[in-house]
Amino acid sequence: MNIALIAHDRKKDDLIQFVTAYQPILSEHTLYATGTTGRRIIDETDLDVIRFQSGPLGGDQQIGAMIAQNEMDMIIFFRDPLTAQPHEPDVSALMRLCDVYNVPLATNMGTAEVLLKGLEQGFVNWRLIREQRG
Ligand SMILES: O=C(CO)COP(=O)(O)O
DSSP states (O other): OEEEEEEOGGGHHHHHHHHHHTHHHHTTSEEEEOHHHHHHHHHHSSOOOEEOOOGGGTHHHHHHHHHHTTOOOEEEEEOOTTSOOTTHHHHHHHHHHHHHHTOOEEOSHHHHHHHHHHHHTTOOOHHHHHHHHO
16 A cells, blocks of 8 residues: 655654554555655654655645655645644645545544554555545
């Protein structure tokens, strides 16, 4: 599975803590991240991550493009709901594409935990369903 990991600045510590806790599950998959988030994951964990541009410089849109090409299976995006982002339209567009293509999106740690536990149990088969529909 291809999984994108993204966190706004005030949520990056939480994401690092989360991916460290779930490293055994995440290490089974191909991980992508926006620039700064990816840098921190690489520096602070043993996970390999393919990095895109930083979010404000187009990283959210690059991940959105993967969704549109049926190349992304799950998004874990720890958003900061209390800070305005200069690239808010990109953030909204990314979340919108998740809904367009039925890609599971966790925007907080509680949901992310459920998604990863579901992934571990083999419950995550929406891509097969999507591919069967053509
Ligand atoms: O801004 C982001 C997502 O909208 C995250 O980007 P960075 O990982 O580069 O900080």
